[in-house]
Amino acid sequence: MASTTGAVNAEIDGAGMGNAAAQSVLLPRLSIILDITIIIAIAIASAALLIRPLETQQRIIIGASDRGIVAGFHEAEFSETEGRPFRWTMAEASVRLSAQGMSDHLLALRLATRPGVPATAPQPVDIELNDISLATLPVTSAPRIYRLLAPRALIQATDNAATLRTPTTRISDDPRDLGATAFTVTFAALSESSWLAPAQTVAVTGAALALLLDSPVIRHRCTAMAGRCPVHPD
Incomplete structure (x- = not known):
C-alpha cells in the first residue's frame, strides 16, 4: 500500500x-x-x-463639445435652418481655450444675432482674449465666421479665455436676456512649433x-x- x-x-x-x-x-x-x-x-x-x-488646432462646437469650458451662455439649442447646435450668450460669455503653440494664433468665431438685424445696423460684439480687447465685431442675423489675430504676446501657456461682450435684448415671449448666438470657436497657431x-x-x-x-x-x-x-x- x-x-x-x-x-x-x-x-x-x-x-x-x-x-x-x-x-x-x-x-x-x-x-x-x-x-x-x-x-x-x-x-x-x-x-x-x-x-x-497630436494637436494642430482646437475647434469647439458650442452646444455640443463645450462642456466645462464655457460660461455665461444659455442652454444649448438646435438650429433647424443651420442644422447645428448653438447657444445664446448673456451680456458676458467666455470660452476657455488651450494654446496650440508659441506663435500668433487665429481666433475664429461663427456668430449671429437675433433675426431682423440688418448689415447696415449690426449689433456690436466685443471680443477679448485674456482681458485684452481684440476687436468689436459687426454681427448681423446672418451667421458668418469672424477671424481675428491673437498676437503671441497675449497667449498664455495654460488656459486662455476668449470673452464675448454684447448688449442683450428679449425676443417675443422669451424671458431670457439674449446677446448673440455662437456656433463654433476655433483657436489655431498660425505657424507650427518645430x-x-x-x-x-x-x-x-x-x-x-x-x-x-x-x-x-x-x-x-x-x-x-x-x-x-x-x-x-x-
Missing part, C-alpha cells in the same frame, strides 16, 4: 515538475513576443507623431518604455537574471 502511494506521489511530483518546466519555457517565449509587439507599437506611434502632431512633434514623440515613447520596463513579464525576467536589472518597488 505504501509503495502504491509513493508511486502516485512520484507521478504527481513528476507532473508538477513537467508543468513547471513547460511554464518556464513558455514564459520567455511569450515575453519575447510581447516585447516585440510593444517595440513595434512604439515605433509606429513615434513615426506618426513626427509626421503629424519642437512640438519631437516633444510629443519623446513623451509617448518614454511613457511606453516605462510601462514596458514595469510590466510583470519584465519583472520576472529581472528576477531570473539574479539582480542584473534595477529593483522596482511594489
Whole structure:
C-alpha cells in the first residue's frame, strides 16, 4: 500500500515538475513576443507623431463639445435652418481655450444675432482674449465666421479665455436676456512649433518604455537574471 502511494506521489511530483518546466519555457517565449509587439507599437506611434502632431488646432462646437469650458451662455439649442447646435450668450460669455503653440494664433468665431438685424445696423460684439480687447465685431442675423489675430504676446501657456461682450435684448415671449448666438470657436497657431512633434514623440515613447520596463513579464525576467536589472518597488 505504501509503495502504491509513493508511486502516485512520484507521478504527481513528476507532473508538477513537467508543468513547471513547460511554464518556464513558455514564459520567455511569450515575453519575447510581447516585447516585440510593444517595440513595434512604439515605433509606429513615434513615426506618426513626427509626421503629424497630436494637436494642430482646437475647434469647439458650442452646444455640443463645450462642456466645462464655457460660461455665461444659455442652454444649448438646435438650429433647424443651420442644422447645428448653438447657444445664446448673456451680456458676458467666455470660452476657455488651450494654446496650440508659441506663435500668433487665429481666433475664429461663427456668430449671429437675433433675426431682423440688418448689415447696415449690426449689433456690436466685443471680443477679448485674456482681458485684452481684440476687436468689436459687426454681427448681423446672418451667421458668418469672424477671424481675428491673437498676437503671441497675449497667449498664455495654460488656459486662455476668449470673452464675448454684447448688449442683450428679449425676443417675443422669451424671458431670457439674449446677446448673440455662437456656433463654433476655433483657436489655431498660425505657424507650427518645430519642437512640438519631437516633444510629443519623446513623451509617448518614454511613457511606453516605462510601462514596458514595469510590466510583470519584465519583472520576472529581472528576477531570473539574479539582480542584473534595477529593483522596482511594489
